């Protein structure tokens with residue numbers, strides 16, 4: 001039988017990072033010693049205390065039953081307590097917090113609860129690709145909002161056409177930013193919330209890298225008075241606690257949006273394994289001892305990597321956070337050409353900026369989620385390259 005796949009599926013190219021994983025595997029299969037700095041997948045093992053807690057929780061029979069879609073109360077309470085300590089914000093664990101099977105899952109589902117056919121969603125360019133998923137599936141339209149180096153990779157709200165604003169329902173943002181490493185201040189969020197209220201736009205701020213900052217702690221958009229009327233914020237255990245494989249994230253903020261997302265999810269999934277939820281609750285409870293050493297590792301890696309790249313002619317503003325460096329090679333060239341050049345001549349795989357959007361063209365994203373020895377070797381290989389060899 002000839003299987004006919006859906007029209008909707010045709011809207012999707014293979015996910016950028018899956019393509020990069022495939023490239024890495026195929027190069028390794030040829031026997032090449034590839035160092036991949038393409039994907040942001042933390043190499044640092046999850047803290048011992050979290051793992052021990054999970055092992056203990058796995059043994060409890062009660063945890064073997066179905067979890068609750070919005071997450072167990074232990075974790076939701078721990079999340080509320082953490083936001084109080086970290087941002088001075090009180091979220092009611094019942095209707096302002098919901099657990100996700102990784103923040104990617106919630107990000108992909110959110111547009112379904114707010115967008116109707118033809119509604120517009122603003123998406124940064126360059127962007128984390130998942131912001132597009134739910135918009136495309138819900139029949140919405142995408143308007144790309146440039147993040148340019150001359151604006152410190154913040155959106156220029158005044159440049160979004162009025163007629164686009166008139167049909168815009170949702171705006172996805174992400175600070176500390178993937179892929180650019182830029183941060184956002186509370187002043188920026190204040191202006192953004194004012195602008196969003198005036199234009200009737202819901203804000204979904206993705207704070208996956210909120211605890212990998214190199215200067216002042218990254219603020220939450222929800223610290224802006226009144227932001228809760230129109231915003232939700234996504235969080236992730238993946239980078240903060242190096243728990244990417246455990247698949248836990250959460251959403252906090254506007255209760256109507258949080259509850260609507262949960263209502264949709266009740267019809268799709270049954271929540272993450274309770275043993276894992278309880279391990280993340282442990283991580284949150286011990287955040288202040290677990291996270292600073294992780295942040296320090298990323299900062300040291302970033303400083304060393306930036307210094308060496310700068311010395312060999314790469315151009316870029318240093319990141320304010322995240323585990324990425326977003327930089328332009330020593331010669332003017334296309335992102336993909338530069339990636340293929342580094343792969344062929346230095347056996348280092350990186351992510352092409354153009355894969356994150358039109359405004360990423362000319363940039364390369366380095367991910368610092370490999371051990372120091374590998375990063376050092378990758379730098380040795382990259383900084384030895386003669387870029388005049390790039391045709």
Ligand SMILES: Cc1ncc(COP(=O)(O)O)c(C=O)c1O
Pocket residue numbers: 040101102103104105128174178206208235236237238244247248249
């Ligand atoms: C900006 C951003 N948001 C969300 C995610 C997804 O994180 P999670 O592992 O919680 O699904 C990532 C993962 O790389 C990311 O870079």
